[in-house]
Amino acid sequence: MKILICGDIVGKSGRQVVQEQVPILIKNKKIDFVIVNGENAANGFGITKKICNDLYSSGVDVITSGNHIWDQKEIIEHIECDKRLLRPCNYPIGTPGLGYGAYELKNGSTVIVINVMCRLFMDIIDDPFKSVDEILSFIEKKFSNAIIILDIHGESTSEKMALAHFFDGRVTAVVGTHTHIPTADQHILEKGTFYQTDLGMCGDYDSVIGMKKSLSIQKFTNKFLKSRLETASGEGTLCGVLIEINNETKIISGFNQVIIGGKLNPN
């Protein structure tokens, strides 16, 4: 079976390229399951109920997120009733929404998606190693042959690699999100887990990580100005990875980086 996983959707440019390309990819590549990170889908800041529903309509199955998940106030209520929208699992007890979900496919397989956030250069949050380990211990008792995808949302490449090696062999794939820059380190780890440090963003790359260049430069050069960033609105690039998994063994049988549209070299 084939799973497409896309990086952070940034603003309208990101939504457009995802909503255009995902249905084509599903049809042409016979994709069974689609995961996107939607933390910047609403003008760079969070996600709304309408955007979630638009993404589901275009073929997205699960939306992961990260530090920007709470930027739109309405999401606090919505995330409680949308089991396909995930927030990092290592927020403190009592945080609305779910950090992981199990999804049954028509072909009989179960895909479990876990979202976790790193701590280096990021907000203070519970230990990502411990939080995911607890979830996996529970999952391993309940599901015997599930495909497990772990979205690690983090700034630091070292923390992401350490997490990936820590869970190597216990999950099917570990993919990084948050930096908005795709890395070229897709490979299979020692115990069989697929790994990529960052999927990159779905958005306009003629920007500073999806935001208008001039406003971002101003933020770095004029610390006294309280300018709010705005998303760049040029043609978006879809960035992600397509992984192929053997239906019986649940072992990765192939993977390809996916880069379509906009400024980046297609792949």
Ligand SMILES: [Fe+2]
């Ligand atoms: Fe992001």
Ligand SMILES: [Fe+2]
């Ligand atoms: Fe983020």
